[in-house]
Amino acid sequence: MERSVLQHLTLDEIDLVLEGNYPEALRTHVNGCPDCSSLISGERLVVQWLGALPLHVPAAGFEDRVMARVQVVTPRSALATLRHRALATPTSRALAAGAMVSVLGSLAGSIVWSLGHREVLASLGMTAFHNVAELGWVVVHGLATTLVEQPWYGSARALADSPARLATVAGVLTTAWAAGMLLMRRLIAIPAGSVAHEHI
Amino acid sequence: MAERPAPLSALTDQEVVLLARGGQERAYRELVRRYERPIFSLLYRMVRDRELAEDLSQDTFVKALNAIESYKPEYKFSSWLFKIANNAAIDHLRRRELDTLSLEGSPHAVTPDAVEATALQIGDRGENALDIVEAKELGGEIERAIALLRPEYRACILLRHVDGRAYEEIAEMLDLPLGTVKTYIHRARNELRRSLAHLKE
Numbered sequence: 001m002e003r004s005v006l007q008h009l010t011l012d013e014i015d016l017v018l019e020g021n022y023p024e025a026l027r028t029h030v031n032g033c034p035d036c037s038s039l040i041s042g043e044r045l046v047v048q049w050l051g052a053l054p055l056h057v058p059a060a061g062f063e064d065r066v067m068a069r070v071q072v073v074t075p076r077s078a079l080a081t082l083r084h085r086a087l088a089t090p091t092s093r094a095l096a097a098g099a100m101v102s103v104l105g106s107l108a109g110s111i112v113w114s115l116g117h118r119e120v121l122a123s124l125g126m127t128a129f130h131n132v133a134e135l136g137w138v139v140v141h142g143l144a145t146t147l148v149e150q151p152w153y154g155s156a157r158a159l160a161d162s163p164a165r166l167a168t169v170a171g172v173l174t175t176a177w178a179a180g181m182l183l184m185r186r187l188i189a190i191p192a193g194s195v196a197h198e199h200i
Numbered sequence: 201m202a203e204r205p206a207p208l209s210a211l212t213d214q215e216v217v218l219l220a221r222g223g224q225e226r227a228y229r230e231l232v233r234r235y236e237r238p239i240f241s242l243l244y245r246m247v248r249d250r251e252l253a254e255d256l257s258q259d260t261f262v263k264a265l266n267a268i269e270s271y272k273p274e275y276k277f278s279s280w281l282f283k284i285a286n287n288a289a290i291d292h293l294r295r296r297e298l299d300t301l302s303l304e305g306s307p308h309a310v311t312p313d314a315v316e317a318t319a320l321q322i323g324d325r326g327e328n329a330l331d332i333v334e335a336k337e338l339g340g341e342i343e344r345a346i347a348l349l350r351p352e353y354r355a356c357i358l359l360r361h362v363d364g365r366a367y368e369e370i371a372e373m374l375d376l377p378l379g380t381v382k383t384y385i386h387r388a389r390n391e392l393r394r395s396l397a398h399l400k401e
Binding site (some may be wrong): 051058059071 | 202213220221222223224225228232233234236238240241244245253254257258261262265267268269338339342343346357358361362382383386389392395396401
């Protein structure tokens, strides 16, 4: 008898019917077939009973007993994390060792070469200093020329002539900056309001 | 001005795990609080001994929380935890033949208080005394019928119809093909239907 019932509905179809989301043709078959109807009502009852089973509660103090055996993670620094990862597997250890040999080798090579070519290094240093200083002067000169050519330069210069006016302008700018910072802080702050159902 | 931290109960599992990884003990405790009942219930129904279920539940949480840094956030935390719990139960069942379900308390309990503390507790949902007795009897019958299922059927049907897990999730947790999970659940329902047929009246 059980076998003939199974021939009517596949496992997936039984699940569809139990979930209540099944096509009309299946509904018609279940309603018209006494075997399938009985099977479904029996399965539905079993599912209902299982769903109503209560959760069992472990003995009081369970959480503390677990925590007594748990080692809480200590947050690592970035360097410690890198070291932990580098030493985690044989492959990562080999890669880390290779990288370290390369870095130390390059460093040692540089030192040896520098000791043997001091005059070259000094000459290179002087040339580099001269070039940087010349470039710096060109940039400063260019900026100053551009500033003086601006139409508002005369008015700004007049402001700087009086200490009182200079202080007023500085005060206004400082106040505007402080207000802007305050506004930005409020905009990016995470809301600290209560959460729905927090009391439950 | 220091801002009040969000209550942990409002966070997702993944967010709580991140806090735990940051070294916050309260996050560990939150994870235990969230899952102690479902994990203990599953293990209790699997091994049918309250003290043993409690030991296995503790082992499950200790194993999971001590390995919290190896947990991959792309998976559900609950699936990971249930998988560890199920493995613990299956390992135990493979090692040992179990005695039948005791509704009256653990066979290891030696004092009346211990017997009372370890007796199978069926939920009280506010019914009157007669309802409670009937619910306990019905619950006891269902627990007994579940206890008679093969362990693999038991794990599947509990995860599906008591914990409400999806077939795919169960297959992943138990390392079984999807079709096998469906077959096990169908067979388990069939066996329960037969063994509980007398309750239908």
